[in-house]
Amino acid sequence: MARRAGGPGPAEDDELSESERQRFRALLERLRDELVETGDVTLEPNRVDAADVGGDEDAQPLNEMSQAIASSRNRARTGSLHLIEAALRKLRESPEDYGLCEVCDELIRRRRLELLPYARLCVRCKSKREDPRGGARKKLTDFV
Ligand SMILES: [Zn+2]
Numbered sequence: 378m379a380r381r382a383g384g385p386g387p388a389e390d391d392e393l394s395e396s397e398r399q400r401f402r403a404l405l406e407r408l409r410d411e412l413v414e415t416g417d418v419t420l421e422p423n424r425v426d427a428a429d430v431g432g433d434e435d436a437q438p439l440n441e442m443s444q445a446i447a448s449s450r451n452r453a454r455t456g457s458l459h460l461i462e463a464a465l466r467k468l469r470e471s472p473e474d475y476g477l478c479e480v481c482d483e484l485i486r487r488r489r490l491e492l493l494p495y496a497r498l499c500v501r502c503k504s505k506r507e508d509p510r511g512g513a514r515k516k517l518t519d520f521v
Contacts, residue, residue: 392484393476401475402468404494409461412454460495478502 393401467475476485478499485499498506 392473393487395472397487398468398472398475401490401494402465404491405461405465405468408494409458409465412458412461415454457495460497463497464495 464475476490477483478485479497480502481499483499483501485496489496489500496503
């Protein structure tokens with residue numbers, strides 16, 4: 378087999394090979410298992426029994442606060458769980474779309490997928506989204 382000029386390994390702009398997809402799938406499944414095993418991911422919006430807090434008014438604000446903290450943690454977890462499930466579904470149903478940015482259709486860099494196998498956007502679209510004003514610090518020419 379001819380070796381590509383870029384050296385060993387796939388070039389950044391190569392489509393993912395079947396074996397790479399399988400590797401990312403394994404990565405995603407492991408992440409999902411870890412999230413599920415750590416427990417308190419729940420689809421029930423409110424597991425704390427309100428009756429326990431009942432008449433004790435002093436306990437209420439603290440309880441609400443810790444509940445808010447717990448639920449924002451849960452949201453973060455269920456959020457990435459949701460992304461992981463979506464990525465796994467994509468690998469199952471339209472594997473050729475996996476690893477492509479959902480905005481610009483460019484391949485997401487492998488290095489990024491290694492860290493975030495459930496990434497849906499390439500770095501460029503992601504940073505555009507996070508900083509919609511953009512122009513303030515980055516000029517269009519910075520990307521050329
Ligand atoms: Zn993109």
